[in-house]
Amino acid sequence: MYLSHLSLTHFRNYQKLEIDFSGPLTLFQGENAQGKTNLLEAIYYLATSKPVHAQTEREIVDWLAEDEPIPFARVAATVLTDASRRPLELEIVLSQRGEGGAFQKQIKINGSNKRSLDLVGQMRAVLFLPEDIKLVDGSPGERRRYLDIALCQISREYTRSLSQFQKVMTHRNGLLKTLREQNARPNDANVAGQLAFWDEQLTAHGSAVMARRHQFVQQLEQCAHQRHLELSDEREQLALQYLPSFNLGNMSDADYARLKENRLDRIEPVQDNNGLTAEQLQPHFMAKLASRRGREIAAGNTLYGPHRDDLRFLANGRDLRTYGSRGQQRTAALSLKLAEVQAMTVATGAAPLLLLDDVMSELDAVRRSTLLTALEGVPQALLTTTDWDDFTPEFRARAQLFTVAKGAILPLSA
Numbered sequence: 001m002y003l004s005h006l007s008l009t010h011f012r013n014y015q016k017l018e019i020d021f022s023g024p025l026t027l028f029q030g031e032n033a034q035g036k037t038n039l040l041e042a043i044y045y046l047a048t049s050k051p052v053h054a055q056t057e058r059e060i061v062d063w064l065a066e067d068e069p070i071p072f073a074r075v076a077a078t079v080l081t082d083a084s085r086r087p088l089e090l091e092i093v094l095s096q097r098g099e100g101g102a103f104q105k106q107i108k109i110n111g112s113n114k115r116s117l118d119l120v121g122q123m124r125a126v127l128f129l130p131e132d133i134k135l136v137d138g139s140p141g142e143r144r145r146y147l148d149i150a151l152c153q154i155s156r157e158y159t160r161s162l163s164q165f166q167k168v169m170t171h172r173n174g175l176l177k178t179l180r181e182q183n184a185r186p187n188d189a190n191v192a193g194q195l196a197f198w199d200e201q202l203t204a205h206g207s208a209v210m211a212r213r214h215q216f217v218q219q220l221e222q223c224a225h226q227r228h229l230e231l232s233d234e235r236e237q238l239a240l241q242y243l244p245s246f247n248l249g250n251m252s253d254a255d256y257a258r259l260k261e262n263r264l265d266r267i268e269p270v271q272d273n274n275g276l277t278a279e280q281l282q283p284h285f286m287a288k289l290a291s292r293r294g295r296e297i298a299a300g301n302t303l304y305g306p307h308r309d310d311l312r313f314l315a316n317g318r319d320l321r322t323y324g325s326r327g328q329q330r331t332a333a334l335s336l337k338l339a340e341v342q343a344m345t346v347a348t349g350a351a352p353l354l355l356l357d358d359v360m361s362e363l364d365a366v367r368r369s370t371l372l373t374a375l376e377g378v379p380q381a382l383l384t385t386t387d388w389d390d391f392t393p394e395f396r397a398r399a400q401l402f403t404v405a406k407g408a409i410l411p412l413s414a
């Protein structure tokens with residue numbers, strides 16, 4: 001996977017940018033607020049079809065583009081995948097429909113119109129941000145978003161299941177609200193009949209999502225555990241626990257209750273954990289919905305499923321969200337990201353692009369060198385910094401160097 005050319009028009013503070021990349025390492029230096037994060041965001045946007053920070057996609061359109069007859073933003077890239085295939089041309093255009101209207105997203109792959117679903121996974125990337133610590137100490141929603149972005153890049157099947165699950169849940173929530181307004185009785189055969197179709201659909205797609213997340217967390221854990229051990233001078237055992245909103249059937253109910261309360265030292269699996277499939281999980285999901293129908297109608301909302309999942313980080317058995325120091329949390333987040341790089345490489349057979357935004361400033365010497373070691377052997381890494389001195393002269397000698405100022409990028413003259 002190699003990004004050889006990037007082209008931006010009206011993307012945040014870049015009015016116009018054309019840039020070619022060569023070699024595995026590219027380092028961008030710039031003062032604050034010059035466009036370093038925006039540049040990496042543009043690349044990640046092409047990889048994931050989602051803006052990194054923005055609440056709405058219109059935020060990424062350059063403010064100055066409002067003077068254009070039709071305000072728009074465009075990101076396009078040429079990506080080399082493998083020598084035998086022709087380069088991939090990827091493009092996203094956001095354009096406004098009518099004055100003050102909504103922005104519409106148009107995606108092209110090699111010139112043909114495509115859906116987001118087709119774009120994600122074409123150019124895979126892992127993004128390192130200084131605020132990655134939020135994965136450990138932030139809300140469950142951030143951790144679910146993280147899992148989804150990683151898994152959607154790895155698996156089209158996952159992307160499809162997730163999108164189907166969301167559609168079905170919207171319909172089902174509509175029905176639950178209607179039933180609530182009608183004061184429907186949960187045990188009424190008619191109510192069960194109305195929900196039956198949606199329950200079946202919800203649990204089919206939801207189980208596929210949960211089984212894949214469960215498997216992915218186990219994969220991540222293996223590698224993250226190793227990285228965390230190295231980073232903590234062999235002192236800390238990192239564990240990742242996938243926390244679904246109901247017992248998936250892979251442990252006893254007593255163990256599940258203790259897991260939720262974080263009082264579980266050892267899980268006695270009732271079946272081989274690695275083999276947990278959507279088919280095995282679905283009956284447990286169905287049973288949960290059947291037993292909680294009254295509660296869901298009262299809430300007018302779907303209360304169980306992948307949209308209520310969480311992920312827990314433990315160091316030597318203690319929850320890092322509650323008990324971890326900033327340094328421990330940061331180390332766990334870095335171990336997780338490094339594990340993601342490996343998991344993605346294993347799952348797809350090709351290393352992802354690495355995007356590292358100003359991460360050096362947050363890391364001590366050991367963590368810096370671990371991170372730089374992870375870059376070795378990766379076909380391409382793009383890094384930003386405010387300070388050249390965050391990188392050794394040897395590293396800089398191996399990298400392509402640019403300066404970023406006011407939305408313009410210039411090669412560093414020697």
Ligand SMILES: Nc1ncnc2c1ncn2[C@@H]1O[C@H](COP(=O)(O)OP(=O)(O)OP(=O)(O)O)[C@@H](O)[C@H]1O
Nearest residue numbers: 012013032033034035036037038059060061062063
């Ligand atoms: N839609 C937009 N249109 C124009 N400018 C924007 C838009 N969105 C953000 N900006 C501006 O882009 C500038 C650069 O932001 P960016 O986050 O890339 O800076 P940075 O170089 O990463 O800085 P730092 O070192 O502080 O992280 C900011 O001043 C911001 O106000």
Ligand SMILES: [Mg+2]
Nearest residue numbers: 036037038358
């Ligand atoms: Mg920045």
